[in-house]
Amino acid sequence: MREFFKSLHMSGDFWGGLAAMLVALPASIAFGVTIYSAIAPAHAALGALAGIVGATVIGLIASTLGGTDRLISAPCAPAAAVLSAFAIGLVADGVPQGNIILMLLMLGILAGLFQVLFGVVGIGRLIKYIPYPVVSGYLTGVGLIIIGSQIGKLVGTEAGTTWYHSLVSPWLWDWRAVAVGAATMLAMLLGPGITRRVPGTILGIAAGTATYFGLALQDESLFELAGNPLIIGPLGASSDGYLDSITGRWHEIGDVRLAQVAALLGSALTLAVLLSIDTLKTCVVLDQMTRSRHDPNRELVAQGIANVASSSVGGIPGAGTMGATLVNLSSGATTRASGLVEGISALIFALVLSNFIAWIPVSALAGILIAVGLRMIDREPLRFIQSPATVFDFAVVVTVVVVALTIGLIAASGVGVAMAIILFLREQIGGSVVRHKFYVNQMSSNWHRPESETRILEQKGDQAVIFELQGSLFFGTTQQLYGELEPELKTRNFVILDMKRIQSLDVTAAHMLRQVRDALTERQALLLLSNVRENLPNGRNLREFLEQTGVTENTDTVRLFPELDSAIEWVEDRLLGEVEQLQPAPETPLELAEMELFKNRKDDTLADLDARLERRTYPAGATIYSRGEPGDAIYLIRRGTVRIFAPLGAGRTRHIASFGRGDFFGGLAFLDGRPRGDDAVAATETEFFVLSQEQFSLLADEHKRLAVTLLTALARSLALRLRHADTEIAMLQEY
Incomplete structure (x- = not known):
């Protein structure tokens, strides 16, 4: 008191x-x-x-x-x-x-x-x-x-x-x-x-x-x-x-x-x-x-x-x-x-x-x-x-x-x-539920593919269209969305709908998705749904709701993917003519001469390079290098898959790239000598040729032409990747 x-x-x-x-x-x-x-x-x-x-x-x-x-x-x-x-x-x-x-x-x-x-x-x-x-x-x-x-x-x-x-x-x-x-x-x-x-x-x-x-x-x-x-x-x-x-x-x-x-x-x-x-x-x-x-x-x-x-x-x-x-x-x-x-x-x-x-x-x-x-x-x-x-x-x-x-x-x-x-309806209907619209030759997956495959995807990529959706899909916005989808349903073999930014979805919208699925099925085309979450902001389980409303009842015509990148990657594989295998054949490690980076090089020159390379093997899930470590080596993948993760802050990371057999990574830090800016993790058991800067310097003293050729090849591959990244950034800014 x-x-x-x-x-x-x-x-x-x-x-x-x-x-x-x-x-x-x-x-x-x-x-x-x-x-x-x-x-x-x-x-x-x-x-x-x-x-x-x-x-x-x-x-x-x-x-x-x-x-x-x-x-x-x-x-x-x-x-x-x-x-x-x-x-x-x-x-x-x-x-x-x-x-x-x-x-x-x-x-x-x-x-x-x-x-x-x-x-x-x-x-x-x-x-x-x-x-x-x-x-x-x-x-x-x-x-x-x-x-x-x-x-x-x-x-x-x-x-x-x-x-x-x-x-x-x-x-x-x-x-x-x-x-x-x-x-x-x-x-x-x-x-x-x-x-x-x-x-x-x-x-x-x-x-x-x-x-x-x-x-x-x-x-x-x-x-x-x-x-x-x-x-x-x-x-x-x-x-x-x-x-x-x-x-x-x-x-x-x-x-x-x-x-x-x-x-x-x-x-x-x-x-x-x-x-x-x-x-x-x-x-x-x-x-x-x-x-x-x-x-x-x-x-x-x-x-x-x-x-x-x-x-x-x-x-x-x-x-x-x-x-x-x-x-x-x-x-x-x-x-x-x-x-x-x-x-x-x-x-x-x-x-x-x-x-x-x-x-x-x-x-x-x-x-x-x-x-x-x-x-x-x-x-x-x-x-x-x-x-x-x-x-x-x-x-x-x-x-x-x-x-x-x-x-x-x-x-x-x-x-x-x-x-x-x-x-509320006026505001919802007034805005577009389509955030971005791309084709696969404009927005590729995080999988870094060889130059020959990239050219094929540039030609065939317009067979697949990507719609990044946003907001609420309900009776007020359903017709608007269908109006944007309808022209693509007649010409595309793959329609990808990314649901990452969807806040809610009602029965009317689910019925519209069934119509989209049926229209694609008549042409033997496929509907792909990515980021189908189990918990929407309104508390609804989207995956379960789509099953209950019959949208995903036929897995032959509708496929679900955990994220947009995996859906794009799957489409790219189809466009490249790769056959889906339930049990992929074991990969055999590549030798230097089999890698695209060193094709048409003399055997004796490659033998000298081979002598400077270190062979390493990492089990699945192992960290190859982490952000902040010295960038003193470049990694050539003999077999396996590597994923690159960029930091987002607060301990979070995001998958930004994948590299497979015959590719390389770590080139930027190798060239500029600065610390690593991301994390590299072995997605599967992976074997590498590792070339350190110290061994490269010794190689350059003995084989200046080989060193120049190697640097030129690295620079060209990096330039192609940056060019493609610039195109995707420009497309994002367009919208």
């Missing part, structure tokens, strides 16, 4: 929490009055108490259980909009007032339970990915609903008068309410320009209350507390007042019909989503300002428990609020303790100032809420009209707002989800 108060003193959490309370408490009272006065004007005082309870309970529990420092949680505008709209609907249906209060409490509890569920199953990380146009439409719709619900209170018309009728009927106005509301809004508007030490809501209430008592000097009836429609009135927090009212409502739960409870679920889900968005949006802004990082799922669980507790004792639900949080931050708060201070101080101030709260004018609270609603209206989407690329996003915002105003927030939430799906 001592450390807690020390933290308050040292970090400014006390003053931050106190300042945040001055912002949150008046707004909470206003939200409560809005909700309960929708049932009947006589319930305004009960609504004020519900706002106070909400500010206290949510502030204490959310700050204790949540993990976000400086976040202030309290009743908020989305809760007021949903609950007041829900109450108005029940009143129109003729539901008894007592049952309406009970159902409001149940709605808050269900919304809190939904939030807990969101956090437990990890939806907290997904809610923040709702597209900005949808969130903007939600917030603007809520802001307009708040404004519409307060116009009648601002001008003092009778309960039940619609906002537009109140707005266009000045003869129905109570000019005393208009004067109080105007003074409140004017103070909130001009106050920040005069002083930033006092929150705008406090200035607004002070100005509105002062105006009210100024009018009361002219009209003594305004000094009457009971039955005065212009003020909140007695709070009734005694044992036979508020507490008995709430406990009495729970005793009436048996009177609530099952159909009514079922009807709560849709509204509760909508409210839970809106509260979650409000909280996480505030957390994201807070992270950006403090360079911190919140845990969205933990925060949703904490907010949900706080809302359940608040509604259980008669309070209204809430969320992490932007205004109070920013005031808390600017006042020096650094930890979650500031939220506890806000909750405790809200209760203390409400108890101490309960008599004053009863005299707060309803139109002053309406002015505060209208100011809050105006701030919630997002004007940023107006820029979307300026560009054809963002006109659809503007249409999404307008659609969500219109549905929220004409039908309701529940329908707006459904439209918002549908619009989010449309936005």
Whole structure:
């Protein structure tokens, strides 16, 4: 406990929490009055108490259980909009007032339970990915609903008068309410320009209350507390007042019909989503300002428990609020303790100032809420009209707002989800699922082949086409992909689809792959799939899924390869006319004269070279040399296969080349004398002729012509490899 108060003193959490309370408490009272006065004007005082309870309970529990420092949680505008709209609907249906209060409490509890569920199953990380146009439409719709619900209170018309009728009927106005509301809004508007030490809501209430008592000097009836429609009135927090009212409502739960409870679920889900968005949006802004990082799922669980507790004792639900949080931050708060201070101080101030709260004018609270609603209206989407690329996003915002105003927030939430799906589909369909398209004579395998074979592949390589795919293959992109594949299906003998960058694949895409396979089978051509992984980002086993959907059921027409290079290598072997053997014949070691590098050389010259060579044998898997070792030798392969691996960092490597019988490797380091830049590993048991730089120097002294011939042959082979590599790099840059 001592450390807690020390933290308050040292970090400014006390003053931050106190300042945040001055912002949150008046707004909470206003939200409560809005909700309960929708049932009947006589319930305004009960609504004020519900706002106070909400500010206290949510502030204490959310700050204790949540993990976000400086976040202030309290009743908020989305809760007021949903609950007041829900109450108005029940009143129109003729539901008894007592049952309406009970159902409001149940709605808050269900919304809190939904939030807990969101956090437990990890939806907290997904809610923040709702597209900005949808969130903007939600917030603007809520802001307009708040404004519409307060116009009648601002001008003092009778309960039940619609906002537009109140707005266009000045003869129905109570000019005393208009004067109080105007003074409140004017103070909130001009106050920040005069002083930033006092929150705008406090200035607004002070100005509105002062105006009210100024009018009361002219009209003594305004000094009457009971039955005065212009003020909140007695709070009734005694044992036979508020507490008995709430406990009495729970005793009436048996009177609530099952159909009514079922009807709560849709509204509760909508409210839970809106509260979650409000909280996480505030957390994201807070992270950006403090360079911190919140845990969205933990925060949703904490907010949900706080809302359940608040509604259980008669309070209204809430969320992490932007205004109070920013005031808390600017006042020096650094930890979650500031939220506890806000909750405790809200209760203390409400108890101490309960008599004053009863005299707060309803139109002053309406002015505060209208100011809050105006701030919630997002004007940023107006820029979307300026560009054809963002006109659809503007249409999404307008659609969500219109549905929220004409039908309701529940329908707006459904439209918002549908619009989010449309936005996703638009982005997915707008991009190409084909990352690269090559032919085998443009993109060869890592197997370094003799010059004669390379020339053959340059001529025949266009018989095989390679498609590197990316993104999601689903019903929205299937036709696009088939349109790019179709021309190649009529002329190519091999079609390679690389699935390395595929994020997901649905049944429609699998059906399209079957069509591709069948079209190739009719021409006795083959479909090759590479990088068919067992775990996609969405958790699906791609290999198993392709088997279940029948794509790979016939291994004679569809072949799977672990990586693209192995698929290209397999095609190259087919194009070169090599016959696939189940058990390859054992290789016999080559002699110097049999190697392409030394063809047409004199026997006596080769004999001198042979005398300088060292013969080595490495078992399969053995490291021949490693990165960083001196490059003092060149390796001539008599038999076997060698793979070269380049470093990628963090201990990772990548296979970049393969060399077989009759080829050589290690030439670059041998020529420039620098350390090895990669690793060489024997893929099979391998025999070598090894020529060290020391032996080459001795050979050069005795046979200068042979040394020059050897260097020329090495340089020519390396030049051919580099030329081919340059061509592949140019092709990659082309795309």
